Amino acid sequence: MFKDKILHLFDLDGTAIDSLHRVAPCLEANGDLNLSRYRAEACQHEKIMADSLLPLADHMRALIDKGESVGICTARVMRKSDYVFLRQHGLKTALIASRDRLHKAFPPEMAQAIMRSGDAAYKAAWLQHLKATRTETTIHLYDDHDGVLAAAASLGVVTFDAKTINERLDLAFRQGMQEALDQQAQDDFDMLPDEALPLFDDHGALTFGAIMQNQ
Numbered sequence: 550m551f552k553d554k555i556l557h558l559f560d561l562d563g564t565a566i567d568s569l570h571r572v573a574p575c576l577e578a579n580g581d582l583n584l585s586r587y588r589a590e591a592c593q594h595e596k597i598m599a600d601s602l603l604p605l606a607d608h609m610r611a612l613i614d615k616g617e618s619v620g621i622c623t624a625r626v627m628r629k630s631d632y633v634f635l636r637q638h639g640l641k642t643a644l645i646a647s648r649d650r651l652h653k654a655f656p657p658e659m660a661q662a663i664m665r666s667g668d669a670a671y672k673a674a675w676l677q678h679l680k681a682t683r684t685e686t687t688i689h690l691y692d693d694h695d696g697v698l699a700a701a702a703s704l705g706v707v708t709f710d711a712k713t714i715n716e717r718l719d720l721a722f723r724q725g726m727q728e729a730l731d732q733q734a735q736d737d738f739d740m741l742p743d744e745a746l747p748l749f750d751d752h753g754a755l756t757f758g759a760i761m762q763n764q
């Protein structure tokens with residue numbers, strides 16, 4: 550079957566949103582989120598609102614603005630503050646696969662088991678559900694978690710490593726900025742009228758002689 554629809558699926562933390570200031574203390578060694586610690590320490594409204602955007606957020610917003618099919622697949626338990634942040638930055642999508650929504654897609658016992666799973670198994674469950682319910686869709690997943698990317702690839706999902714892309718976009722942005730600044734400096738120089746260069750015809754008034762004698 551020819552699949553012509555693409556669902557662009559974005560992870561949030563470390564992919565579109567830089568929340569490291571509050572999430573870092575809640576990460577296990579393998580990159581999984583320690584959920585209980587995360588909920589207890591990282592989810593206050595002020596902390597969520599202090600998050601910033603990563604370069605991929607621009608790509609995500611552009612896809613949303615173009616009317617493409619865009620979704621979120623996050624390990625978060627989404628709360629009001631999370632939605633406020635997404636709306637404020639134009640990143641709210643109709644489809645959100647989050648831990649608090651598992652019960653909408655899976656039978657209760659299964660939802661409970663998936664809820665307790667590590668990131669890779671948790672997201673693999675969502676991806677399988679999305680694949681099963683959208684058979685004519687190819688999923689493009691943007692994520693920064695190596696285990697998630699590997700699990701997704703094994704499910705036939707097209708994967709994009711957010712770590713690499715964000716680094717490249719950031720570098721390109723900084724290079725672009727530098728080129729723009731260089732160009733501006735060059736333009737400013739080219740714009741200088743000749744009259745702005747000081748004309749000095751009275752060479753006899755120069756005092757090089759005195760300088761030379763001092764040496």
Ligand SMILES: [Mg+2]
Nearest residue numbers: 560562563693
């Ligand atoms: Mg992540």
